Amino acid sequence: xxxxxxxxxxxxxxxxxxxxxSSLFPLGWAHYLAGGLVIGAGVALLYVATGRLAGMSxxxxxxxxxxxxxxxxxxxxxxxxxxxxxxxxxGLVIGAALWWLTLGPAQPLTTAVPAWRLALGGLVAGFxxxxxxxxxxxxxxCGIGSLKLPSLLAVxxxxxxxxxxxxxxxxxxxxx
Amino acid sequence: xxxxxxxxxxxxxxxxxxxxxxxxxxxxxxxxxxxxxFGLMLVMAGGLALTLVAYQLVPRWRxxxxxxxxxxxxxARMQRDTFVGSALFGxxxxxxxVCPGPAIAGLxxxxxxxxxxxxxxxxGAWLQGVFAxxxxxxxxxxx
Numbered sequence: 001x002x003x004x005x006x007x008x009x010x011x012x013x014x015x016x017x018x019x020x021x022s023s024l025f026p027l028g029w030a031h032y033l034a035g036g037l038v039i040g041a042g043v044a045l046l047y048v049a050t051g052r053l054a055g056m057s058x059x060x061x062x063x064x065x066x067x068x069x070x071x072x073x074x075x076x077x078x079x080x081x082x083x084x085x086x087x088x089x090x091g092l093v094i095g096a097a098l099w100w101l102t103l104g105p106a107q108p109l110t111t112a113v114p115a116w117r118l119a120l121g122g123l124v125a126g127f128x129x130x131x132x133x134x135x136x137x138x139x140x141x142c143g144i145g146s147l148k149l150p151s152l153l154a155v156x157x158x159x160x161x162x163x164x165x166x167x168x169x170x171x172x173x174x175x176x
Numbered sequence: 177x178x179x180x181x182x183x184x185x186x187x188x189x190x191x192x193x194x195x196x197x198x199x200x201x202x203x204x205x206x207x208x209x210x211x212x213x214f215g216l217m218l219v220m221a222g223g224l225a226l227t228l229v230a231y232q233l234v235p236r237w238r239x240x241x242x243x244x245x246x247x248x249x250x251x252a253r254m255q256r257d258t259f260v261g262s263a264l265f266g267x268x269x270x271x272x273x274v275c276p277g278p279a280i281a282g283l284x285x286x287x288x289x290x291x292x293x294x295x296x297x298x299x300g301a302w303l304q305g306v307f308a309x310x311x312x313x314x315x316x317x318x319x
Contacts, residue, residue, distance in 0.1 A: 024214045027198070032215035035197020036222020042189030043223065044230030049182035051241035051248050054190060056277040060301035072305035084183050089280050091187015096284030098188065099195035108286025113202045113273055115292045121272025122279065122296020123303075125265050129276060130304035132261025136275045139252060139262070140220060145227035146250035150258050157259050158266030165270025166209030176203045176273075 042095075043141055052084065053146075055138025056092070057129035059085040112176055128158075179243045191281040193223070200282040200290075202273030209270050257308075268300070 021029060043054040062082040064073040100109075111118070129135040132154055134143055139158075143151020197219045198204040208216035235247055252258065269275055274282075274293040282290035 025218070026213055027204075027215065029215065029218055032197050032218035033222045035193045035195075035199070036219035036224075037226060038193030038196060039190050039219065039223040040193075040226030040230075042186045042191075042193060044226045044234075045189060046183060046186035047227075047230045047241070047247065048234050048238075049186065049242045050179050051244045051246055052183070053248050053250055054186065056275075056280065057297075057301070059280075060276065060297050061305055063298075064302055064305060068302070068305075070306060072309040084180070087180050087183040088187040088190075091184040091189075092191035092194070092277060092281040093284035094184065095188035095191025095193070096195040096200060096281040097191075098284075099192045100285040103196065104285055108288070109201065109282065110287060111202045111273075111289045113206070113289075115289065118202070118272050118274060118289060118292035119296040121268040121270070121274060122293040123268065123300040124271065124296075125268025125275060126297035126300020127304045127308070128261045128264025128266070128268055128300070129297075130261070130301045131308055132258050132265055133252060135265060135277075136220075136269075137277050141223045141227050142231075143250055143252045145224055145231045146252075147232070148250050148252040150252040150254045151250070153254075154252065154258050154262040157262040158269060161263045161266030162209045162270040163211070163266075165267045166206050166273070167211070169271065170210055176206050 053142045055134050055142050057135040057138055059089050061130055194278050194281045200278045206273040
């Protein structure tokens with residue numbers, strides 16, 4: 001009597017895990033993990049081959065050095081990295097195009113997010129990422145991958161404000 | 177030359193992964209930020225797994241990269257700009273569902289709406305450089 005487990009317990013153990021998975025990942029989980037591993041392979045290859053870190057927000061500063069004479073953009077760190085940062089960006093476009101040709105939909109991707117949100121969000125995110133010295137890739141992947149505590153705290157910070165902003169907009173009726 | 181080829185190939189892997197994982201769709205990112213789909217955590221975990229191996233272990237096996245003299249070091253700093261900037265970045269990310277990598281990669285999948293994001297990101301980076309850039313050469317940060 002004392003040692004007998006409750007009759008419902010085996011069912012709970014069997015079903016709780018997949019139910020939890022499908023509520024956390026309603027579109028499935030494998031493509032997320034696979035995609036992340038491919039991203040990591042790219043970041044790792046860049047480092048092993050060239051010693052460079054694959055943060056993507058810097059290209060938006062370094063590329064201004066081609067057209068702006070301002071001191072902020074003419075620093076050696078931007079002039080010296082602007083070529084390879086554009087090469088990396090070109091690779092991103094090529095890689096996504098390869099996905100589109102092999103696994104993607106027949107039609108070009110579109111988004112239901114209105115243009116003003118894309119532009120305004122980009123403006124604020126671009127300013128913020130450059131002020132912070134990194135974004136989801138620069139702090140999130142490269143910084144945490146470098147075991148940098150400031151990067152981990154940066155990620156927690158932008159996750160928090162991202163949650164608040166996206167959920168606040170949703171509460172105000174913005175869709176998606 | 178070969179460094180350029182490796183850089184483009186590394187970028188192509190990065191871009192393919194962003195597309196495969198759905199990160200080039202703002203709707204998927206916004207679903208994460210609205211706690212409807214936590215897939216972005218798996219993307220970060222997968223990306224970090226191989227990055228940690230490369231950044232932490234490879235320099236112990238090989239003293240220099242294949243094609244250059246030294247590994248670059250990440251220089252994240254515990255300073256105000258890091259956190260003010262990150263807070264702003266999160267706001268912009270929450271408004272648009274787009275961050276720098278997917279804005280660029282999205283073009284490759286034909287999503288021309290990403291031109292709005294790219295214009296915004298470029299304008300934001302310009303404003304930062306003109307009005308908020310640190311002046312000291314010691315303020316190098318990798319992004």
